[in-house]
Amino acid sequence: SQTIHQWPATLVQPVGSPLSLECTVEGTSNPNLYWYRQAAGRGLQLLFYSVGIGQISSEVPQNLSASRPQDRQFILSSKKLLLSDSGFYLCAWRGTGAEAFFGQGTRLTVV
Amino acid sequence: RKEVEQDPGPFNVPEGATVAFNCTYSNSASQSFFWYRQDCRKEPKLLMSVYSSGNEDGRFTAQLNRASQYISLLIRDSKLSDSATYLCVVNRGGGYQKVTFGIGTKLQVIP
Numbered sequence A: 001s002q003t004i005h006q007w008p009a010t011l012v013q014p015v016g017s018p019l020s021l022e023c024t025v026e027g028t029s030n031p032n033l034y035w036y037r038q039a040a041g042r043g044l045q046l047l048f049y050s051v052g053i054g055q056i057s058s059e060v061p062q063n064l065s066a067s068r069p070q071d072r073q074f075i076l077s078s079k080k081l082l083l084s085d086s087g088f089y090l091c092a093w094r095g096t097g098a099e100a101f102f103g104q105g106t107r108l109t110v111v
Numbered sequence B: 001r002k003e004v005e006q007d008p009g010p011f012n013v014p015e016g017a018t019v020a021f022n023c024t025y026s027n028s029a030s031q032s033f034f035w036y037r038q039d040c041r042k043e044p045k046l047l048m049s050v051y052s053s054g055n056e057d058g059r060f061t062a063q064l065n066r067a068s069q070y071i072s073l074l075i076r077d078s079k080l081s082d083s084a085t086y087l088c089v090v091n092r093g094g095g096y097q098k099v100t101f102g103i104g105t106k107l108q109v110i111p
Helices: none
Strands: A003-007 A010-013 A019-026 A032-038 A044-052 A055-058 A065-070 A073-078 A087-094 A100-102 A106-110 B004-006 B011-014 B019-025 B032-038 B045-050 B055-057 B060-065 B070-075 B084-091 B099-101 B105-110
Touching: A003 A087, A010 A019, A019 A032, A019 A087, A019 A106, A032 A073, A044 A065, A044 A073, A044 B099, A055 A065, A073 A087, A100 B045, B004 B084, B011 B019, B019 B084, B019 B105, B032 B060, B032 B070, B045 B055, B045 B060, B070 B084
Parallel strands: A010 A106, B011 B105
Antiparallel strands: A003 A019, A019 A073, A032 A044, A032 A087, A044 A055, A065 A073, A087 A100, A087 A106, B004 B019, B019 B070, B032 B045, B032 B084, B055 B060, B060 B070, B084 B099, B084 B105
């Protein structure tokens, strides 16, 4: 069966520091992969999605970037974090029926 | 107009009550529909898909109204454990890769 791993679970970073969040998927090949952010009390905002290695689509201009160096690996990065980057970051992969399955998420607090 | 719209609630209902949520979508070409459940500080989890003919899973019934462009979720005999945020998801299909989430409707079942 397919599983998705995301780490770390929580992270506290100072403003201006870099960020790297990693997500890996097991049990499937060539999945569509997604990064979402959920600010406190808000809905899920799609940040990036990828349909294959090296293919990244950005949904909103922001202080973040994404990369997909391997088929089942999706990385979210920032060179310099802002306070507004705080939130709950979720990685997801999409199944054959178009439904999305999420990792456990990373709760990022920028201080 | 937002692609997917939900009443954020909260809906406060007594245990045993029946409660229904609606979710409207703007793109008439949308093809796949889902309901997710998100517990506090957790990742969203797939609750059920929504089929054109409607579908039922125990106390939960999902329906699709293409003419009016909305999906609904009915919960019968509410349990305390049903307290969560319910997110609707709409996917355009046809190779369109984005999975769009509504903001979610918060349900609180009270004893």
